[in-house]
Amino acid sequence: MSDWQSLAAYGKVVFYTQVTPNRRNGSPARMNDKKMMTLADIAKLAGVSESTASRALRNNPVINQATREKVQQIAAEHQFKVNATARNLRTQKSYTIAVIIAFDAKTQQTVSDPFLLELLGVIADELSQHGYDMLLSTSKSDDKDWGSYFLDSKRADGLIIIGQGEHDPRVEALAQTQVPFVVWGGRSGAELYPIIGSDNRQGGRLATEHLLNQGCRQLVFLGDIRHNEIEQRHLGMLDACQAAGIASDAVQQLTCDFTAQAGYLQTQQHVFARLPELDGIFAASDAIAMGAMKALLEHDIAIPQQVALVGFDDIAMSAYCTPSLSTVKQNTQSGGKALVSQLLARMQGQQPLSEQLAVKLLCRQSSLRRL
Amino acid sequence: MSDWQSLAAYGKVVFYTQVTPNRRNGSPARMNDKKMMTLADIAKLAGVSESTASRALRNNPVINQATREKVQQIAAEHQFKVNATARNLRTQKSYTIAVIIAFDAKTQQTVSDPFLLELLGVIADELSQHGYDMLLSTSKSDDKDWGSYFLDSKRADGLIIIGQGEHDPRVEALAQTQVPFVVWGGRSGAELYPIIGSDNRQGGRLATEHLLNQGCRQLVFLGDIRHNEIEQRHLGMLDACQAAGIASDAVQQLTCDFTAQAGYLQTQQHVFARLPELDGIFAASDAIAMGAMKALLEHDIAIPQQVALVGFDDIAMSAYCTPSLSTVKQNTQSGGKALVSQLLARMQGQQPLSEQLAVKLLCRQSSLRRL
DNA sequence: TCTGCTATTGCAATCGATTGCAGTATCGCC
């Protein structure tokens, strides 16, 4: 922001766009878009009643085949589109799912974590494949509580909540409702709603086992364990240590936001002090890991020889930093699919399911000591 | 995808979520959410007519202050939310803007470029601040043409089209309509619709001047100039070279998608051949630049001493790779704001404006030869 | 020719909120 102050001088360049008079209404004979076609117009043109027209357009077999085709053809000719609002009102459905990206109240920043965005993309595709539109909301101006805003107002038929889910009272509240929703995140235990997420604990275990295999003995965990998912990753780390007979005080946990910057700062402030004993870092996200990597490299600490580093997520950049980042890959593809299919199932009154998706360790340069 | 085949063995773990009987309908006395409150219910409870209730809720001053407060209070007590569908139908507005991320038909991949996603976030915030909902659509299943799908069906009141805009016939077609829409991208000349974007040519110029200042003389441009924005960046590069009296054949342009992978591959395949003469690379995006950086480092080419590198966008990671990436920063904040405000203005019948936003060169390690 | 079906189509109510216009108090003032 302040970065941009120097630009005040530039100002911004504004052009007046040349506009066509907008009366390019096709050939003179046809007057296509006079006002806006309604079903009634189509019915009239086809010489049938509105009800017949409606049924014909929806391909209701009770209507004579010939009639159906005729109506459909006329509708197509006039590029008639059913008014979604009217339909929604009548049918009491919106064919829309609201996706809510909830994030920290403190770091009032816009959705940023690359992983979440990747997941978001998958969800978008998946929803559209099922014929649903997607209403996106970053719960910044969230005085309005989501549930009622989207559901009671009939803006959406269901909710998908993603975003690093610190225990959110609003979600708990939703669970008391019969609102259909699913959450991306980590299972904390006995939630009353379906949670889809990676097997974070297993991920933490895999990453840590790998670090231990590489000979690391003094570890740091970078991440905020107040978040369910992160807590699970941390627990997985402890699991692995315990299994390997490593003393629990050999693992230090440093709280850290989901940004490269946070990873960088935390590393500078707390990690260097523990050198040279410290020899392994497990970061709760790739962004954090990349920040840590930067800090380490700046201080000429060899990665992975001196300190081995593993991240989480496998964002696109991970393979392209230097050294390339070892990480625990989350399967966004099946994650997005699961979220959508569970929600849809739930909307049809089925029993809600939680799913925990398998993860996979990708060993790259940042942690592989023996080639 | 194939990455995941090995996981078939894992399968996925599924839990049955324990569900409360859902009849936790508050205290026995009050029965809140029997069916679903409607305006009529509120009116009845308040002892006024529907029309009065409606006006009261909208704070229409024609209604007695006391009446208004009473109705509002009752509505609040019962957590009544106006049915958006009904309102939209009646008022013929949806208070919704559709954001369309159009992308290459060939690289059928989901929205991925970090820059676009950042922009998307800003737009989301901005829209919600103006009281609009945001309908997000990745134009993958785009047999349905956007314009009619969203506008004619009254799903949205306006369109924002972002995504690396290769000349898209669909956009041109939209311009012939009176559909309100704005586009993020580069000006190609005489568009008939408002385009908001960075001053890409200036950006290209700045980046190139900087490279030349650092002593580079043989340059490569990595990017697909069929995209307006990229073409402008390339033109800016040529501008700078010409101004500096550099022969135009000293600049080679290599077509490249918007991914780190593409940047990596192109660098491997075509850049190495031109070493050691080649001494500067200007990449059309930071992702591309990071791919190129990876390839260079793998071949032990010193950055910036041997080859200096500049990207474009200033995505979050740019500052945290090693060496940190010099880049041309686009101002997503004002970009998003401009898109929204122009669209809203246009929807109110105002003359559409195009805007070109100032950019800023950030010199970091990847190009700064003298410290 | 009459009855009973079946195949089609249309009538009219409905979804829930908004709003132009008309109706009813209430009040001031002559």
Add this chain to the structure above:
DNA sequence: GGCGATACTGCAATCGATTGCAATAGCAGA
């Protein structure tokens, strides 16, 4: 006490599509 103005409220139409139920026509079988 009477009249017009002012301040509120309510009636009823409307937005555009969907759908239960009734209506009509056509046809076969008795």
